[in-house]
Amino acid sequence: MKAMTYRGPYKVRVEEKPDPTIQHPNDAIVRVERAAICGSDLHLYHGMIPDTRIGHTFGHEFIGRVVVVGSSVQTLTPGDRVMVPFNIFCGTCYFCARGLFSNCHNVNANATALGGIYGYSHTAGGYDGGQAELVRVPFADVGPSIIPDWLDDEDALMLTDAFSTGYFGAQLGDIAEGDTVLVLGAGPVGLAAARSAWLMGAGRVIVVDHLEYRLAKAREFAFAETYNFAEHDDVVVLMKKITDYLGVDVAIDAVGAEADGNLVQHITSAKLKLQGGSPIALNWAIDSVRKGGNISVMGAYGPLFSAVKFGDAMNKGLTIRTNQAPVKRQWPRLLEHIQAGRISPKDMITHRIPLDEIAEGYHLFSAKLDGIVKPVIIPPSA
Numbered sequence: 001m002k003a004m005t006y007r008g009p010y011k012v013r014v015e016e017k018p019d020p021t022i023q024h025p026n027d028a029i030v031r032v033e034r035a036a037i038c039g040s041d042l043h044l045y046h047g048m049i050p051d052t053r054i055g056h057t058f059g060h061e062f063i064g065r066v067v068v069v070g071s072s073v074q075t076l077t078p079g080d081r082v083m084v085p086f087n088i089f090c091g092t093c094y095f096c097a098r099g100l101f102s103n104c105h106n107v108n109a110n111a112t113a114l115g116g117i118y119g120y121s122h123t124a125g126g127y128d129g130g131q132a133e134l135v136r137v138p139f140a141d142v143g144p145s146i147i148p149d150w151l152d153d154e155d156a157l158m159l160t161d162a163f164s165t166g167y168f169g170a171q172l173g174d175i176a177e178g179d180t181v182l183v184l185g186a187g188p189v190g191l192a193a194a195r196s197a198w199l200m201g202a203g204r205v206i207v208v209d210h211l212e213y214r215l216a217k218a219r220e221f222a223f224a225e226t227y228n229f230a231e232h233d234d235v236v237v238l239m240k241k242i243t244d245y246l247g248v249d250v251a252i253d254a255v256g257a258e259a260d261g262n263l264v265q266h267i268t269s270a271k272l273k274l275q276g277g278s279p280i281a282l283n284w285a286i287d288s289v290r291k292g293g294n295i296s297v298m299g300a301y302g303p304l305f306s307a308v309k310f311g312d313a314m315n316k317g318l319t320i321r322t323n324q325a326p327v328k329r330q331w332p333r334l335l336e337h338i339q340a341g342r343i344s345p346k347d348m349i350t351h352r353i354p355l356d357e358i359a360e361g362y363h364l365f366s367a368k369l370d371g372i373v374k375p376v377i378i379p380p381s382a
């Protein structure tokens with residue numbers, strides 16, 4: 001089969017790889033019909049994630065058709081069309097039993113914090129991902145769901161991570177009716193969080209980024225009030241000014257460790273490696289939220305940070321909640337919202353790229369060129 005493979009930082013290419021095979025009775029092999037590139041894949045692409053091995057295939061957002069199932073699989077048969085959550089999870093361990101699918105205890109023997117994620121290095125279990133023609137899906141009775149007939153393929157694809165994660169971000173913000181919600185980052189996760197905040201009763205939704213074309217998308221897709229942080233001396237002072245100097249009620253960090261906007265943080269992280277990335281978006285969230293407010297962190301962070309304003313978070317009495325999204329938990333409600341016409345996740349998609357040209361896709365997405373917001377990958381056999 002053809003598959004995207006990692007060759008080292010900023011280098012990916014399509015190669016022939018052996019077809020995946022059933023390795024456990026509850027595996028399925030899925031022929032990928034659509035995959036996507038996530039902002040999280042950029043952390044891999046930039047060489048920031050430990051134990052990203054040469055030859056690893058990325059891709060944790062994909063839908064496709066079941067080709068073969070293992071002998072114990074009961075819920076799927078060959079020919080079924082499935083959407084596959086980005087988390088690999090067993091469904092029965094202590095954590096899965098409590099809905100913490102992204103923290104499954106049985107799928108990533110190397111880690112005590114992170115569960116299993118398709119195509120996300122050996123740090124996330126070493127599973128090959130879906131930016132390929134075929135992919136092995138472990139726990140086939142647990143993760144995938146059959147795509148309902150009425151659901152558009154591209155909406156289904158956006159539910160495998162980006163939209164569900166944004167929705168989860170808004171859920172963790174514990175938004176009360178009328179709240180002012182600030183979303184940092186106008187990538188797919190931020191856009192989905194902003195759109196979802198309205199569904200949860202927000203009275204005002206603000207999106208901050210420095211890419212003007214993405215802020216335009218935030219206005220159009222998420223009906224948000226937008227600010228370009230590069231045009232203001234201090235985005236935190238700006239947030240205070242526009243909220244009667246109280247601060248926003250809820251802030252959602254949809255940026256993570258590769259944040260722009262602060263030279264000192266950039267030097268201490270990317271250059272000097274004194275911390276696992278720049279926590280500037282998290283610090284802006286801590287500073288912008290009112291006392292007693294909530295912070296939801298969807299942006300991905302490495303384990304160690306030295307310059308997080310934790311004392312301020314403590315003294316302001318903030319509630320900080322975070323996790324990798326347990327995507328399948330969000331699906332029932334999101335399917336209702338799509339069916340009722342309240343949301344259209346596929347409207348985030350800006351690019352449809354053949355698998356053979358995926359290297360160009362990574363380049364565009366990483367460099368934020370050509371108005372790219374969400375790239376979809378189409379395998380030749382789809």
Ligand SMILES: NC(=O)c1ccc[n+]([C@@H]2O[C@H](COP(=O)([O-])OP(=O)(O)OC[C@H]3O[C@@H](n4cnc5c(N)ncnc54)[C@H](O)[C@@H]3O)[C@@H](O)[C@H]2O)c1
Pocket residue numbers: 038039040041042043161162165184185186187188189190208209210211214229254255256257258259260261280281297298299300323324325373
């Ligand atoms: N928790 C989860 O389950 C989960 C799932 C998917 C993605 N993620 C993470 O969420 C983050 C966003 O993902 P994405 O796909 O939207 O990525 P993306 O790279 O497309 O978007 C990030 C956006 O943040 C903007 N930005 C950079 N610095 C900023 C700052 N200081 N303030 C405000 N905006 C800033 C960028 O310009 C960009 O538009 C990533 O860190 C990704 O790893 C987490």
Ligand SMILES: [Zn+2]
Pocket residue numbers: 038039040041060086161162
């Ligand atoms: Zn992702």
Ligand SMILES: [Zn+2]
Pocket residue numbers: 089090091092093094095096097103104105106
């Ligand atoms: Zn489990």
